[in-house]
Amino acid sequence: MEIVVALTVGVLVAIGIWMMLDRGLLRVVLGVVVLGNGVNLAVFSAGRLDGLAAAFATTAGAPALAANPLPQALVLTAIVIGFALFVFALAVLERSWALHGHVETDRITAVAEEPAPDLPAPRDAA
Template identity: 45%
Template sequence: MEIVLSIAIGVLAGSGVWLLLRPRTFQVIMGLALVSYAVNLFIFSMGRLKISAAPVINSSKLGADYADPLPQALVLTAIVIGFATTALFLVVILANRGLSGTDHVDGREEDDL
């Protein structure tokens, strides 16, 4: 299970960095979203991967079979903040596209160079 999660985090992070380096603004925003998903999965995996385990401490077995609830709460908060930030970025990109007429990061098309 850990190797599958590690590969998924690597693929998401690699794809996100590749998209961040693209010249179009929408691709940059999608790259930021993929990198944030990779970071969320990484933080979530730091809370131990336990299948069918309760996310609370049982008083009889202190720390034996429980998943840490703090990373789960952090990831849930990060998902909500990331969604709101992505929506704000998309609105700003649409406004910039309307004002400048292009969606390139530097504001110029390739044929303008």
């Protein structure tokens, strides 16, 4: 089971990084989401996948093969934060489309490096 999860984490992280290297901002946003899911799965798998008992502690103590609840709580929090980041990135993507009419990083960088409309254009040094 751990081998399958480890391979899945590797594939998700590789796909996420590959998508983040694209010039289109939509693929970059989706790459961040896929990479986040891969990291969440890696953290979740660190908390013992084959826990045969719940993580409840009684007066007799915790069961020997109990699942670790801390990674589960961390992943649940990371899912909520990741969803908020995804929605914010989609809003930035939509605003970029509204301002520039395209969502390619090279064109947006070129527009961002232009001088401000209220400032005079810089003079050449020669």
